[in-house]
Amino acid sequence: MNERLILMGVIGKPHGVRGLVRVNAYTADPDALAEYPLSDRSGRRFSLEWLHGNVAQLSEITARGNRAITDRSEVEKLTNTELFAPRAALPAPDEEEFYLADLIGLKARNEAGGEIGSITAVHDYGGGTSLEISPGGLLVPFTRAAVPVVDIAAGHVTVAPPVEVVVPS
Template sequence: MEDRLILMGVIGKPHGVRGQVRVHAYGEEPDLLSQHVLVDAKGRHFALDWAHDNVAWISTVTGATRSRITDRDIAARLTNVELFLPRSVLPETEEEEFYLADLIGLNAQDEQGQVLGKISNVLDYGAGASLELTPGGLLIPFTRACVPVVKLADGYVVVNPPLEIEAKDDMANTEEPSL
């Protein structure tokens, strides 16, 4: 599997006047962010040193040089910058565990083995993850009921679209009621 970049956190608002920022860390191990050089979507490299709770010092990294940001205005310009790590530096998963990013590119098939599409994206807006399938953009809630089987090594998941999705498809094939 290629070494994808995995979103591990987002820089929040500045904290204080000396360049500290709040960092919203994703995952169970926030300390992982301070153990590696992080990269943003523009290819810039950062290092993070936790000060306390979700507050950190951020340094820019160029080669072997780290330059700590000590100015609130410079830190404020980093608000909403997403921080990524290569998949290879993340801890290995246990059986029945996986990173959501590992699902992207897998085939999605029904229980009879018919391929319904490929997982093109995993979306999570806070109420639980959904798998986006292409072609068509079909969204499947990532729950055990809707995705009962995940076979990373074999390259597929089994999906059971909820009744609401099937009903929506059926409604598209009916005429609108006359008023």
């Protein structure tokens, strides 16, 4: 799996005894999760059919076709499995929009245009998104004030970190 994968959802707890499962979707429209080709980190492929709320019937996609997972014990083993889709399967973002995953690998420049590193990770722990810039592991809040320019096409962002953030020279 060389293609960039985007985290789209996570398999949650079983629902009932017939293999149904709760799924937490990270898509803007949770129903859209069923439209993507989904796989886990190891490459095991899945499809899902929403039944109600966040409850779905999972199927594993094998060489022989789709195999519905109807056993609670099997579904229990999938709890907390992350579901990914290839970046190419996602729709193109609108102008002035982008996927956070597209930031990884971009060069980070200071306001004078000097390169300070590359974005190696995007973190979001619930209190706001931050960008990790290496070398040095610099963490910068991903706000318009701290990152005033994002130019995906040119392959860089401009970083104006708050005074509390020490930028290695």
